[in-house]
Amino acid sequence: MKTLEEYITLAAQSHGHMCPGQVLGIRMAMLGLRSIGIDDPVKDRKRLLTFVEIDRCATDAVSVVTGCRLGKRSLKFLDYGKVAATFVDLETGRAVRVAARDDARAKAKAMFPDVADAHQAQLAAYKAMESHDLFDLQAVRVKLKPEDLPGRPHSRVACAQCGEGVNDGRERRVGDRLLCRSCAGERYYEVVASGGEDSEFRIQGSGHKAGAAGAS
Ligand SMILES: [Zn+2]
Numbered sequence: 001m002k003t004l005e006e007y008i009t010l011a012a013q014s015h016g017h018m019c020p021g022q023v024l025g026i027r028m029a030m031l032g033l034r035s036i037g038i039d040d041p042v043k044d045r046k047r048l049l050t051f052v053e054i055d056r057c058a059t060d061a062v063s064v065v066t067g068c069r070l071g072k073r074s075l076k077f078l079d080y081g082k083v084a085a086t087f088v089d090l091e092t093g094r095a096v097r098v099a100a101r102d103d104a105r106a107k108a109k110a111m112f113p114d115v116a117d118a119h120q121a122q123l124a125a126y127k128a129m130e131s132h133d134l135f136d137l138q139a140v141r142v143k144l145k146p147e148d149l150p151g152r153p154h155s156r157v158a159c160a161q162c163g164e165g166v167n168d169g170r171e172r173r174v175g176d177r178l179l180c181r182s183c184a185g186e187r188y189y190e191v192v193a194s195g196g197e198d199s200e201f202r203i204q205g206s207g208h209k210a211g212a213a214g215a216s
């Protein structure tokens with residue numbers, strides 16, 4: 001494992017800036033890995049899986065330290081809005097959930113009262129604070145299905161309605177048809193136009209920003 005300072009440099013490069021959230025994420029991951037006995041996340045990357053519970057700064061830092069990524073299926077994002085992450089050793093089954101303590105912010109504020117910039121003070125405090133002041137730890141067990149693990153897809157079916165391919169059992173059975181989640185009623189978007197690259201759609205669509213649909 002690298003040092004906190006080394007991870008801070010790497011995380012700042014990958015995230016675009018250094019911030020208190022990232023220090024929290026780095027320390028959270030270092031603590032989590034140590035707790036499950038993984039000392040070299042690069043060497044042990046194949047046996048490591050991480051669940052993150054928030055899509056904010058800390059998550060990018062967790063990814064830098066663990067090497068776990070969404071595109072490798074080794075990073076799982078659960079939208080719970082909590083600065084917390086669970087680190088799983090796939091080989092031993094050992095897992096620990098690390099959650100940032102809510103009172104850490106107040107403690108951090110009190111630590112460097114002479115630093116004028118609140119952001120800098122918080123960042124310095126998160127570097128210096130004791131782990132037990134920053135985090136709560138729980139030994140946990142995570143049930144993982146084969147279709148959730150890294151590696152080749154376990155299955156692929158075509159949605160009976162839209163025809164798009166769905167991997168790894170994410171389809172839904174509705175009556176006697178297999179549908180993608182969107183066609184099964186879980187659609188998070190509304191189609192305003194469709195077509196190929198050369199269609200009208202591209203020309204019409206190019207002037208619009210995402211989220212502006214229906215606004216004018
Ligand atoms: Zn940030």
Ligand SMILES: [Zn+2]
Binds near residue numbers: 162163179183
């Ligand atoms: Zn579909």
